[in-house]
Amino acid sequence: MIAYKPIYLDNRDVRKQAATALSKKIITQEEFDRIYTAYPYSLYTPNFFIRAGLFLLTVVAALCCLGLFVLASAGSDRSLGTMFIFFGVMAYGALELFVHVRGICRAGIDDALLLTGGVMIVTGANILSSHIGPFLQSGMILVLAFWGFLRYADRLMGVVSFAAFLCLTIYRLGENPTGRALLPFVVMAVSVALYYLFTRLSVLPRLRFYRSGMVLLRAAALLSFYAAGNYYVVREVNALISQGSGPVALGFLWWTLTGLVPILYIARGVQKKDVVFLWTGLGLAAAAVFTFRNYYHILPAELAMIICGSFLVAGAWSLIHYLREPKFGFTSADLDDPAVLEGLPVEGLIFAESFRSAAGPVDKGVHFGGGTSGGGGAGGGY
Numbered sequence: 001m002i003a004y005k006p007i008y009l010d011n012r013d014v015r016k017q018a019a020t021a022l023s024k025k026i027i028t029q030e031e032f033d034r035i036y037t038a039y040p041y042s043l044y045t046p047n048f049f050i051r052a053g054l055f056l057l058t059v060v061a062a063l064c065c066l067g068l069f070v071l072a073s074a075g076s077d078r079s080l081g082t083m084f085i086f087f088g089v090m091a092y093g094a095l096e097l098f099v100h101v102r103g104i105c106r107a108g109i110d111d112a113l114l115l116t117g118g119v120m121i122v123t124g125a126n127i128l129s130s131h132i133g134p135f136l137q138s139g140m141i142l143v144l145a146f147w148g149f150l151r152y153a154d155r156l157m158g159v160v161s162f163a164a165f166l167c168l169t170i171y172r173l174g175e176n177p178t179g180r181a182l183l184p185f186v187v188m189a190v191s192v193a194l195y196y197l198f199t200r201l202s203v204l205p206r207l208r209f210y211r212s213g214m215v216l217l218r219a220a221a222l223l224s225f226y227a228a229g230n231y232y233v234v235r236e237v238n239a240l241i242s243q244g245s246g247p248v249a250l251g252f253l254w255w256t257l258t259g260l261v262p263i264l265y266i267a268r269g270v271q272k273k274d275v276v277f278l279w280t281g282l283g284l285a286a287a288a289v290f291t292f293r294n295y296y297h298i299l300p301a302e303l304a305m306i307i308c309g310s311f312l313v314a315g316a317w318s319l320i321h322y323l324r325e326p327k328f329g330f331t332s333a334d335l336d337d338p339a340v341l342e343g344l345p346v347e348g349l350i351f352a353e354s355f356r357s358a359a360g361p362v363d364k365g366v367h368f369g370g371g372t373s374g375g376g377g378a379g380g381g382y
Helices: 004-023 028-038 048-072 076-101 111-130 134-152 155-173 179-202 205-227 231-242 252-273 275-295 301-322 346-358
Strands: none
Touching: 004 028, 048 076, 048 111, 048 301, 076 111, 111 134, 111 155, 134 155, 155 179, 155 205, 179 205, 179 231, 205 231, 205 252, 231 252, 231 275, 252 275, 275 301
């Protein structure tokens, strides 16, 4: 299913682990060179800045090419929509060509072609038919984004497909009053189910190439669970659906979830040493404060920001100094990977190379021979 050769993706991970091991002085430069030779990687993956530049260049080139054809077309809605869909399909074809012929992987060009291809197809479908509702649009986006995630392991497409699936659920439930009343609870239940699904799938060996995308999907599921119970979101969505404003039912429950869920996320992250829970909980703690601040003004905004910022700076400084020495599984040191060699084939190669380099010259014992004067193995000179 995935467009790239699995051997190259595995070799890339091995090389990353070897580079981390070299930086920690676990292996020598000679062993590192041997690992690079033993695990070749021929895909083109530039750094972030080159990737961003190639992304912008590809988008500009695609838009210029599309603009030329639009100017030369007849200008009717049918021809314009067909042209958008045609260019979307061509973008996917060019993406396959670049991947298989040029060997690019997360190089910016593939990101741009994948994104522009999906946008052009959805835009063309909307131009051809003005009767496509939000439900069908969400379905189209879900199919295109999910295919992009499966085919190219693109993390952005994974998050987009997750959001499109939630939109499908929301639009379907919003069609009747009972569904609108149960909408927050259904979204929270779907988020919990998808979180456990992503967690289970991320540990499967055959899905190892999607693990970084699964991390983002887990975080997205945690965010959607909180958003479904946040008082501000529930109130605004209810006002949008019912075309009115005012207090929402079960307000105490939504306020409780608004303040309690970030605390539970942080506690779970500390307990399980799970950075997804920890970072999500820390971010949502700020969201809970802003939600409360939106409805209840205790202090002026400037003074509240100064006080909160002072507490955050003092707390961060204290934790950095307190965790210089690891405590309870946490540390402020910059660790690239605490289990640098775990579960990867580089481990056996490193140990093999270590033993090879540590082995000295072999003593073959005493061997008689040589000499030029028949002296029983003695040399001919003194």
